[in-house]
Amino acid sequence: MKTRTFVDSATAEVRAGRGGDGSGSFRRESHVPEGGPDGGDGGRGGNVIVRASTHADSLLRVFYEPRLFAENGVNGTGQKMHGRNGEDLVVDVPCGTEVYNLDTDAFLGEVLEHGDTLTIAKGGRGGWGNVHFKSSVNQAPEKFIPGDEGEAFTARFELKTIADAGLVGFPNAGKSSLLAAMSAARPKIANYPFTTLHPIVGTVVYGDYATLRVADIPGIIEGAADGVGLGLTFLRHISRSKMLVYVLDMADTENLPENAYRVLRAEVENYDPELAERPALVIANKMDEPAAQEHYDAFVAETGITPLRLSLVEDGKPGLDAVLQALRQELKPQAKGQAKREAKPRQEVDHTEVSAERFRMATFLKP
Ligand SMILES: Nc1nc2c(ncn2[C@@H]2O[C@H](COP(=O)(O)OP(=O)(O)OP(=O)(O)O)[C@@H](O)[C@H]2O)c(=O)[nH]1
Ligand SMILES: [Mg+2]
Numbered sequence: 001m002k003t004r005t006f007v008d009s010a011t012a013e014v015r016a017g018r019g020g021d022g023s024g025s026f027r028r029e030s031h032v033p034e035g036g037p038d039g040g041d042g043g044r045g046g047n048v049i050v051r052a053s054t055h056a057d058s059l060l061r062v063f064y065e066p067r068l069f070a071e072n073g074v075n076g077t078g079q080k081m082h083g084r085n086g087e088d089l090v091v092d093v094p095c096g097t098e099v100y101n102l103d104t105d106a107f108l109g110e111v112l113e114h115g116d117t118l119t120i121a122k123g124g125r126g127g128w129g130n131v132h133f134k135s136s137v138n139q140a141p142e143k144f145i146p147g148d149e150g151e152a153f154t155a156r157f158e159l160k161t162i163a164d165a166g167l168v169g170f171p172n173a174g175k176s177s178l179l180a181a182m183s184a185a186r187p188k189i190a191n192y193p194f195t196t197l198h199p200i201v202g203t204v205v206y207g208d209y210a211t212l213r214v215a216d217i218p219g220i221i222e223g224a225a226d227g228v229g230l231g232l233t234f235l236r237h238i239s240r241s242k243m244l245v246y247v248l249d250m251a252d253t254e255n256l257p258e259n260a261y262r263v264l265r266a267e268v269e270n271y272d273p274e275l276a277e278r279p280a281l282v283i284a285n286k287m288d289e290p291a292a293q294e295h296y297d298a299f300v301a302e303t304g305i306t307p308l309r310l311s312l313v314e315d316g317k318p319g320l321d322a323v324l325q326a327l328r329q330e331l332k333p334q335a336k337g338q339a340k341r342e343a344k345p346r347q348e349v350d351h352t353e354v355s356a357e358r359f360r361m362a363t364f365l366k367p
Contacts, residue, residue, distance in 0.1 A: 005058070005060070005198075006057075006058045006060070006197070006198035007058050007059045007060045007062075007063040008058060008059060008158070008159040008198070008199075008233075008236070008237070009059065009156070009157060009158045009159065010059045010062040010063040010066065010156075010157045011066060011102065011154060011155070011156050011157075012062050012065075012066040012067065012068050012154070012155050012157065013066060013067050013068065013069075013152075013154055013155075014048050014068045014069075014120060014121045014151075014152065014153055014154070014155045015048070015067075015068070015069045015070070015121065015150060015151075015152040016045055016046060016047055016048050016070045016121035016122055016123040016124065016150030016151045016152065017044075017045025017046035017047075017069075017070040017071045017072040017073055017086030017087075017123040017124065017150045018045045018072045018073065018086075018123075018124045018147050018148070018149050018150050019042050019043070019044055019045045019072075019073045019123065019124035019125045019126040019127060019146075019147025019148045019149075019150075020041075020042025020043040020044075020045075020072065020073035020074045020075040020076060020083035020084075020086075020126045020127065020147045021042045021075045021076065021083075021126075021127045021144065021145075021146045021147050022039060022040070022041050022042050022075075022076050022126070022127035022128040022129040022130065022132075022144035022145045022146070022147075023039030023040050023041075023042075023075060023076040023077050023078060023081075023129040023130065023144055024037075024039045024129070024130045024142055024143070024144040025037070025038050025039040025040075025077065025078030025079075025129070025130070026038060026039075026078075026130075026140070027078070027079075034139075036134060036139060036140065037129070037130035037131050037133070037134050037140065037141055038078050038079055038080050038129075038130075038131060039076055039077070039078060039080075039129030039130040039131060039144050040076035040077055040078070040079070040080045040081040040082045040083065040129045040131070041076045041082050041083065041126050041127065041128050041129050041132075042073050042074065042075050042076045042082075042083045042126030042127045042129075042146075042147040043073030043074045043075075043076075043082065043083035043084045043085040043086060043126045044073050044085045044086065044123050044124070044125055044126050045070065045071070045072055045073045045085075045086045045123030045124040045125075045126075045147065045148075045150040046070030046071040046072070046073075046085070046086035046087045046088045046089060046123045046150075047070055047088045047089075047119050047121060047122055047123050048068050048069075048070050048088070048089050048091070048119070048120050048121040048151075049088050049089065049090045049091070049117050049118065049119050049120070050090075050091050050093055050097065050099055050111055050117065050118045050120055050157075051090050051091065051092050051093070051111065051115070051116070051117045051118075052092075052093060052094070052095040052096075052097065052111035052112060052113060052114055052115065052116040052117075053092040053093065053094070053095070053114060053115075054094075054095060054114045055092065056092045056093055056094045057094055058094060058159065058198075059093060059094065059097065059157050059159055061091070061092070061093075062091065062093065062157050068089055068091055068155070069089065070086055070087065070088055070089040070121070070123060070150065071086035071087040071089070072086045072147075072150075073085055073086045073123065073124070073126045073147055074086070075147075076126070076127070076129040076144075080129070080131055082126075083126060085123075085126075086123055088123075090117075093111065093157060093159070094159050094161075095111065095112055095113060095114060095116075095162050096110070096111075096112060096159055096160050096161050096162040096240065097110060097111055097157055097158065097159050097160075098110040098157070098158045098159075098160060098341075099118065099120050099155055099156070099157055099158075100155065100156040100158070101153045101154075101155060101156075102153070102154040102155065102156050103153045103154055104153070106343070106344070107341070107343050107344075108120050108155070108343050109341075109342070109343040110340065110341055112162060112340055120155060121150060121151040121152065121153070122150065122151050123150045123151075124147050124148030124149050124150045125147065125148045126147050127144060127145035127146045127147045127148075128144060128145040129144050130142060130143060130144045158236070159237075160236055160237060160239055160240050161199050161201055161215050161237035161238070161240070162201070162213065162240055163201050163213040163214055163215035163237075163238065163240065163241050164212045164213050164214065164241060164242055164243065164327075164331050165212065165213075165214045165215070165241050165242070165243045165244070165245050165281075165327055165331065166214070166215045166217065166237070166238025166241035166243075166244055166245065167179065167214065167215065167216050167217065167238075167245050167247055168217070168220060168235075168238065168244050168245065168246050168247070168264055168268065169219060169220070169246060169247035169248065169249075169260075169264065170193075170219050170220065170221060170248075170249065170252075170255060170260050170263075170264070171193030171194050171195070171218075171219030171221065171229070172191065172192065172193050172195075172219065172249065173219065173247045173248060173249040173260075173285060174247055174249065174285040174286060174312055175196070175216050175217075175219070175247045176188065176189045176195065176196050176200075176216050177189050177285075177312045178216075178245075178247060178283070178285070178310075178312060178323075179200065179202045179214055179216040180202075181312055181317055181320055182202060182204045182214060182320070182323075182324065183202030183203050183204050183205075183214065184202065184203070185200055185201065185202030185203075185216070187200045187202075187216055193219060194218060194219060194229065194230060196216060196217070196218045196219065197218060197230070198218070198234075199215050199216065199217045199218075199234060199237040199238075200215070200216045201213055201214065201215050201216075202214050202216070204324065204327070206324070206328065210328070212327060212328065212331060214245075214327075215237055215238050215241065217234040217235070217237055217238060218230040218234050220232065220234075220235075220263075220264060220267050221263075222263045222267070224267045225267055225270040225271060232267060232270070232271045235267075235268065235271045235272070235275070238275075239272060239275055241278070242278065242279070242330075242331060243278060243279045243280065243281065243327070243330050243331060244268065244275070244278055244279075244280045244281075245280070245281045245283060245327070246261060246264055246265075246280060246281070246282045246283065247283050247285055248260055248261055248282065248283060248284055248285060248299075248307065249285060249286050250284045250285060250286050250287055250289070250291075250292035250295050250296055250299075251286040251289030251290075251291050251292045251295070252295075253291055253295075256295060256298070256299075257284065257295050257296075257298075257299045258298065258299050258302045258303055261282065261299070261303065261305075279330050281308065281323070281326055281327065281330065282305055282307040282308070283307055283308050283310050283323060284296050284299070284307035284308065284309050284310060285310045285311070285312065286310075286311065286312075286313075287309045287310060287311045287318075287319065288311040288313055288314045296309070308322050308323055308326060310322075310323060
């Protein structure tokens with residue numbers, strides 16, 4: 001079996017800890033004949049928390065350990081001893097991970113920047129010990145309240161890589177070569193299609209230390225929307241990008257650039273019409289090759305678009321500076337960072353109601 005190194009979606013069972021039970025204990029000491037109730041409360045169950053981390057570059061861990069269970073709270077005991085709270089389970093995921101509740105189809109939220117946290121399942125509250133029920137009419141209450149169950153559901157994790165610009169192109173067009181030329185990222189580059197098998201993000205650093213994140217994704221071919229080649233699922237990773245960069249192989253004689261461009265746009269539109277509307281940059285790569293100039297002229301004549309000319313194999317990489325400036329120009333006005341998509345606020349529990357309900361339950365349990 002081929003071992004996986006990259007996983008961008010995963011399903012997991014999530015279970016927050018159960019609250020510890022309250023205790024129904026009484027003091028029992030030889031010198032205290034009628035020792036009263038002394039049962040302490042149970043501890044809170046642990047939460048399940050998702051945390052964004054730059055050290056996690058895929059959802060591999062969730063994929064291989066799909067049971068995310070937080071610790072239960074400890075039961076209360078005699079001598080009014082409060083049970084210990086259950087420990088939270090913190091799950092590190094890549095920046096840009098979204099979480100859904102599959103049982104209800106609800107979007108639970110997303111974590112974007114390193115260190116962002118999101119509580120996806122709350123631990124159950126600890127129950128009350130019998131000390132709470134002592135009153136003038138009942139000096140020896142036997143009732144106590146059990147702990148609440150923690151939230152539990154099936155969760156879906158989806159990674160949408162965070163990048164300012166996304167590279168789109170046919171296999172072998174030179175996307176990874178461009179990323180390698182612009183950033184310190186070292187994607188695999190080779191003269192065959194589908195060299196890149198999963199998204200890679202590189203950071204472009206300008207002379208004044210301004211930075212820009214660029215995502216390289218696997219090549220797209222005609223019919224990708226129907227699953228041909230590696231399909232369109234990787235477009236998800238550029239769906240957060242503010243800008244798309246179409247990389248065209250100007251030297252290709254079988255798949256002419258205007259056809260490549262038409263197909264790419266159609267596939268992007270097919271995936272998400274809104275994505276096709278974003279600002280785009282068109283790059284004519286491999287201008288060093290003999291057939292390139294003629295194809296370039298035909299492309300301009302046919303589409304009315306003037307792509308930026310580029311060669312990544314010639315000395316000095318002619319055209320690269322213009323590409324870097326164009327990216328910066330387009331992205332500069334945007335504020336840094338990602339607008340966070342908020343989940344609908346979860347239904348807050350009305351504690352007075354619940355307490356009454358729990359009280360009835362306690363009465364029922366210990367008449
Ligand atoms: N002549 C020429 N070759 C180039 C240029 N840029 C890239 N190449 C070559 O084109 C081939 C494919 O480059 P990659 O960067 O791997 O292409 P890719 O678009 O990432 O390909 P996939 O990952 O398969 O989608 C490599 O052999 C590169 O050396 C260029 O400007 N001129
Ligand atoms: Mg590549």
